[in-house]
Structures are given as C-alpha cells and as structure tokens.
Amino acid sequence: MDGAQFRQWQALLEQRTGVCVSQQRQAYLQTSLGARMRELGIGDYQAYYEHITAGIDGALEWSALIEWLTVRETSFMRHRASYDCVAQFLAGRLSGSRGPLQLWSVGCASGEEAYSLAIIMEQALAQAGQDRRDYGIWASDISQRALDQARLGHYAAGRLGGLTGAEVEQWLQPLQGGQYRVAPALRDRVCFTRLNILELAQAPIRDLDIIFCQNLLIYFRRWRRRNLLNQLALRLAPGGMLVIGPGEIMDWNNPLLEPVADDRVQAYRRRGSMECLE
Numbered sequence: 001m002d003g004a005q006f007r008q009w010q011a012l013l014e015q016r017t018g019v020c021v022s023q024q025r026q027a028y029l030q031t032s033l034g035a036r037m038r039e040l041g042i043g044d045y046q047a048y049y050e051h052i053t054a055g056i057d058g059a060l061e062w063s064a065l066i067e068w069l070t071v072r073e074t075s076f077m078r079h080r081a082s083y084d085c086v087a088q089f090l091a092g093r094l095s096g097s098r099g100p101l102q103l104w105s106v107g108c109a110s111g112e113e114a115y116s117l118a119i120i121m122e123q124a125l126a127q128a129g130q131d132r133r134d135y136g137i138w139a140s141d142i143s144q145r146a147l148d149q150a151r152l153g154h155y156a157a158g159r160l161g162g163l164t165g166a167e168v169e170q171w172l173q174p175l176q177g178g179q180y181r182v183a184p185a186l187r188d189r190v191c192f193t194r195l196n197i198l199e200l201a202q203a204p205i206r207d208l209d210i211i212f213c214q215n216l217l218i219y220f221r222r223w224r225r226r227n228l229l230n231q232l233a234l235r236l237a238p239g240g241m242l243v244i245g246p247g248e249i250m251d252w253n254n255p256l257l258e259p260v261a262d263d264r265v266q267a268y269r270r271r272g273s274m275e276c277l278e
C-alpha cells in the first residue's frame, strides 16, 4: 500500500466510522484489509477501494469489512472503579422512589460491559432491598458480529476479567470447554442494537440515567470526541451520569454537566435534580 492509498483508506474509515488510523497503525490497517481481500480473492488495494465505494454491493461489502477493521477488545468490569462509581450513583437513586432506570452501554462490543452494568444494577437493587426489576439496559455497537456474540452471552474464562469469584458464581453458568453463559436474568434486561455512533441523531434512546462509553472515543479525533460527548450529554435525564474511560478527554466541559469528584474515574452528572445539588 503506498502513501496515497493509505490516506484514501484512512479517510474512508474515518468518514464512515469516526475511527482515525494514525500513520503508525498503517500496518494494522493493511493487515485487516489484506485478510478480507484474500477472502474475496482481490489482490489490489485500489481495486478493492473502488469496489467498496460503488453501489449496493459496495455497501454490503462495507458491513463485512467493518468486522475486520474494528478493535473489539473488552472484558467484564474492565475498569472496576468506574463500576463502583455507577454502584454509588445507583444507591443514591434507589433510596428515593423513582420510576424505571435506563442505562446505555455505547460501543458495547461483545456485551461484557452491558452485562457488567446489569450485575451492578442487580447488586444495587439487592442492597436497597428492592425486588422490582423495572430497569433496562441499551447496548449498541457498529459491529454485527460483536452484537451476535453479545446476544448469545457465552464467554471464555479469560473474558471474566474484573469479576469477583462470587459474581462469577452468581451470574455465569459454566458450560463445556471452559465457556460460561450469562444468567438469563441478566440477558433479559439488556437490549442489543446496531448503531454507528456517528448516526447518533437517528437513535431514539434518551432520558438515560447512566450512559457508559469507554474505549470507543479514544480512536476518534479530539474535536469529534467533544462533539459526541456533547450529544451524549443531551441524552441524559436530569441528574443522570455519563461515564467515560479515565483520560479519554481533557479540557472538555459542558454547561449541562458537572464532573463527579472522584479521581479514579472520569464521570459527569447532568445538572437539574435535587440529588445533584446535595
């Protein structure tokens, strides 16, 4: 792949997904494209580019290529402090009498993040002594393959990452071959849906109590991160909380939000509720 071809592919990927592949990651782009091109028997980057940018066949091929280009690394409770922060938020929320809670895992990959949120939610309900199950978790990603895995809810032991032994025992059922299956009680609460975050405006999801978006924006340019975070802020219910990965954005603030005072996490509360003013 020569320099001009790299820039062409780089621009296409960024325009369609927001993901910006730096010059240092050219080898990664080349390997991913090469793998798909071998499957198709195409030996030339230019010919493949022209195929993928033309007509309905190109559009179909683009959805297949996405599976090769996305980085879907994830695990349960990947950044535990962020989940502790959610737990603290929920404890406050559940002590008042409020309606159903809505959470959203944005860029959920194969579902570990969404199911981790469900575990935290179940623990918060148990601690509050509530037996209601009127909460829902949206989970979205651009990758269809990731969403298929997420809906299936089967995971290798290595993906259980930050779960405690007790959490594994309670929420994951062992299967043959070292795999685990997420308990139906958690699966029933999560709705997985395909969404390109660049098309956020089309998503009817709003009035969220928690928006959890980690390790997605890091692949985007800073101006786009700010822009998307501003859009996510508008999707929060008053008093709701946005949680991103630590260090994912610096020098960003939004008048609707105030930062959560906890150095271990990067989280923001939407102003506008009594709890927020406490």
Ligand SMILES: C[S@@+](CC[C@H](N)C(=O)[O-])C[C@H]1O[C@@H](n2cnc3c(N)ncnc32)[C@H](O)[C@@H]1O
Pocket (backbone or CB within 6 Å): 016, 017, 018, 019, 070, 071, 072, 073, 074, 075, 078, 106, 107, 108, 109, 110, 113, 140, 141, 142, 143, 146, 195, 196, 197, 198, 213, 214, 215, 216
């Ligand atoms: C590294 S994973 C992060 C998974 C999880 N949030 C975590 O922190 O463990 C990034 C995910 O973002 C998804 N992604 C990349 N570009 C996207 C876009 N434009 N819209 C929605 N999801 C996207 C990828 O498919 C991938 O599953």
